[in-house]
Amino acid sequence: MNEYEAKQMLKEYGIKVPNSFVANCEEDIENLNLKYPLVAKVLSEKILHKSDVGGVILNIRDKEDARHAFKKIHGKFNTPVLFEEMVSGGVELIIGVLNDASFGPAIMFGLGGIFTEVYKDVTFRVIPIKERDAWGMLEDIKGRKILEGYRGINVNKEKIVELLLSVSRLVEERGNIEGMDLNPVLATPHDVIVLDTKIIETSR
Amino acid sequence: MFEKLVNPESIAVIGASHNEKKIGFVVLKNLVSHNYRGKVYPVNPKGGEILGFKVYREVNEIPEVDLSVITLPAELTVKIFEDVAKKSKFIIPIAGGFGETGKEGKERERKLKEIADKYGARIIGPNTVGVLFPSTGVNTALIVPERSRFPEDGDIAFITQSGALGLLTMDEFSMYGVGFSYFVNLGNRIDVNENELLEFFGNDEKSKSVVLYIESFRDGRKFMEIAEQVSRKKGIVILKAGRTSRGGKAASLHTGALGGSDAVADGAFKQCGVIRAYDEIELVDYARALAHGKPIFGKRIAVVTSAGGVGVVTTDYIESEVRGIGMKMAELSDETKRKIKEEVVPFASVENPIDMTAQASDEDYDGVLEALNEDENVDAILVYALFQTPLISEKLVDIITKWANKGKPMVVGVIGSEFSLEMFRKFEKNGVPVYPTIERAVKSLRVLYDRGKILKRWEQ
Numbered sequence: 001m002n003e004y005e006a007k008q009m010l011k012e013y014g015i016k017v018p019n020s021f022v023a024n025c026e027e028d029i030e031n032l033n034l035k036y037p038l039v040a041k042v043l044s045e046k047i048l049h050k051s052d053v054g055g056v057i058l059n060i061r062d063k064e065d066a067r068h069a070f071k072k073i074h075g076k077f078n079t080p081v082l083f084e085e086m087v088s089g090g091v092e093l094i095i096g097v098l099n100d101a102s103f104g105p106a107i108m109f110g111l112g113g114i115f116t117e118v119y120k121d122v123t124f125r126v127i128p129i130k131e132r133d134a135w136g137m138l139e140d141i142k143g144r145k146i147l148e149g150y151r152g153i154n155v156n157k158e159k160i161v162e163l164l165l166s167v168s169r170l171v172e173e174r175g176n177i178e179g180m181d182l183n184p185v186l187a188t189p190h191d192v193i194v195l196d197t198k199i200i201e202t203s204r
Numbered sequence: 205m206f207e208k209l210v211n212p213e214s215i216a217v218i219g220a221s222h223n224e225k226k227i228g229f230v231v232l233k234n235l236v237s238h239n240y241r242g243k244v245y246p247v248n249p250k251g252g253e254i255l256g257f258k259v260y261r262e263v264n265e266i267p268e269v270d271l272s273v274i275t276l277p278a279e280l281t282v283k284i285f286e287d288v289a290k291k292s293k294f295i296i297p298i299a300g301g302f303g304e305t306g307k308e309g310k311e312r313e314r315k316l317k318e319i320a321d322k323y324g325a326r327i328i329g330p331n332t333v334g335v336l337f338p339s340t341g342v343n344t345a346l347i348v349p350e351r352s353r354f355p356e357d358g359d360i361a362f363i364t365q366s367g368a369l370g371l372l373t374m375d376e377f378s379m380y381g382v383g384f385s386y387f388v389n390l391g392n393r394i395d396v397n398e399n400e401l402l403e404f405f406g407n408d409e410k411s412k413s414v415v416l417y418i419e420s421f422r423d424g425r426k427f428m429e430i431a432e433q434v435s436r437k438k439g440i441v442i443l444k445a446g447r448t449s450r451g452g453k454a455a456s457l458h459t460g461a462l463g464g465s466d467a468v469a470d471g472a473f474k475q476c477g478v479i480r481a482y483d484e485i486e487l488v489d490y491a492r493a494l495a496h497g498k499p500i501f502g503k504r505i506a507v508v509t510s511a512g513g514v515g516v517v518t519t520d521y522i523e524s525e526v527r528g529i530g531m532k533m534a535e536l537s538d539e540t541k542r543k544i545k546e547e548v549v550p551f552a553s554v555e556n557p558i559d560m561t562a563q564a565s566d567e568d569y570d571g572v573l574e575a576l577n578e579d580e581n582v583d584a585i586l587v588y589a590l591f592q593t594p595l596i597s598e599k600l601v602d603i604i605t606k607w608a609n610k611g612k613p614m615v616v617g618v619i620g621s622e623f624s625l626e627m628f629r630k631f632e633k634n635g636v637p638v639y640p641t642i643e644r645a646v647k648s649l650r651v652l653y654d655r656g657k658i659l660k661r662w663e664q
Contacts, residue, residue, distance in 0.1 A: 126468065
């Protein structure tokens with residue numbers, strides 16, 4: 001499943017993602033009607049690390065920029081290009097799902113960036129989770145104080161809990177999710193928004 | 205479900221031996237020395253008599269039995285298994301040489317399971333030290349009696365994937381007078397598994413807490429389901445060892461790389477009310493706290509000691525998040541301080557930790573514990589019973605036991621050599637949670653607090 005399809009699936013479960021537009025050919029750019037600045041991404045389920053291979057272009061200011069970005073990415077990968085409104089600020093989170101050999105589907109939560117990469121400061125629960133489990137996850141991580149407000153950055157913890165419950169519900173209802181990354185998820189004072197996602201389904 | 209296993213009316217020992225060094229002899233000897241009261245049927249083609257028991261030449265000659273212990277090597281075990289399965293409700297094949305050795309061993313296991321299923325017999329093992337049930341005298345374990353001990357009867361049920369770790373742990377704790385209700389080594393676990401046993405011990409009146417040593421779960425989801433039910437009634441402590449690596453295509457995801465199965469297990473334990481231990485000492489220490497102590501529903505701890513330094517170190521352990529339990533020293537009420545200062549021990553420090561100094565007597569302890577039990581600012585008490593000073597006597601054990609029974613949640617620390625160890629055993633016998641070091645006492649307080657949180661969680 002490509003990123004656009006994955007995000008559509010998230011939207012069905014009330015999970016917020018950036019406004020987006022898929023361009024299949026250069027002419028499609030005429031119909032691009034998003035709020036600048038934008039990001040352009042290669043749209044392919046085969047490419048898991050888009051920015052590593054030059055598949056992401058940031059800070060697209062206008063339609064002309066967008067056209068250039070399309071040509072560059074489409075030219076390189078011969079795939080459609082996903083345009084999204086850029087969102088910034090807030091605290092980066094990571095949420096994920098894996099299928100554990102002993103316990104089955106489990107959900108992960110942690111602070112994004114350095115906290116996950118260096119400190120592996122993440123916590124798991126077995127799906128389905130209840131609301132108290134979601135709150136427990138926020139309490140579990142060593143960096144929990146950052147969620148309490150830090151250098152003027154505030155996050156809405158209720159919204160994070162809602163997101164965890166929505167992901168749990170999605171996995172439970174779909175029943176064929178092998179793994180998921182929501183990374184990064186941006187938590188702001190009012191909202192949480194999933195900036196990037198990968199979803200892998202069980203092969204049938 | 206397992207009534208006939210833990211309390212069998214008859215036991216057959218298949219492969220009974222005249223040779224004192226063989227497991228086929230030891231199992232019989234264990235039954236004699238542990239006063240097993242049921243019928244015993246040794247089987248050995250040579251016949252004759254062992255330890256006064258008549259030996260049967262063939263399995264076909266014995267009547268139906270509740271339990272059969274097979275002490276033969278793997279190959280012979282397979283060969284005789286159908287005869288045994290026809291006669292037995294439960295079978296313990298002791299030998300190794302099964303699934304743990306590879307393909308051929310796996311095939312042997314498959315045969316055992318198939319035969320057992322056909323006759324409705326249940327298998328514990330194979331490749332197991334078997335079981336130890338002190339109250340009924342059933343004991344299949346092989347140890348050197350001069351160098352180790354079996355535990356006495358008690359109220360902790362022990363389920364383990366490692367027989368040796370289990371026996372070592374019980375040997376260690378038997379020195380402290382700690383008893384166990386049941387001990388089962390799952391071995392290669394081809395039939396009876398931890399989930400069925402957890403459920404059974406969960407419903408068993410005799411067992412006040414259940415401990416598990418697990419390397420891999422037979423069915424993690426089922427475990428969670430049963431553990432949640434059991435933890436409403438009694439505490440469960442798990443020592444989960446070993447991390448399995450995860451493969452599969454989801455390993456390409458960030459989440460896959462971050463989550464070993466251990467991290468998921470950790471979350472699962474929190475969801476189903478299981479308390480985690482990280483070594484064999486914590487495992488049994490926490491089980492004793494849960495079996496004998498009361499759950500703690502707040503973070504404010506009062507500490508009573510006659511040794512100032514013990515109070516200071518304890519305070520560090522209680523309040524510190526690193527190498528500590530992150531709880532709070534209680535702010536004693538003015539009334540408590542007044543009572544202690546004016547009525548009980550004028551020479552003591554009445555700030556928490558309450559240092560009664562070496563001048564303290566048994567009665568002083570009684571008075572201080574009474575005052576603390578009336579203080580609403582105190583959620584639990586850690587009291588050190590230190591028998592090294594002249595005014596303290598053995599009576600202190602009864603005084604502290606009285607308050608442990610009728611008062612707020614309490615944990616006792618007893619530090620010292622032979623005499624202290626003797627007092628320690630008295631506390632243990634009285635069913636008071638007692639620990640031989642500061643750290644172990646404090647960590648057990650934390651476990652009782654976690655138990656309180658689990659119980660509140662189930663109330664929601």
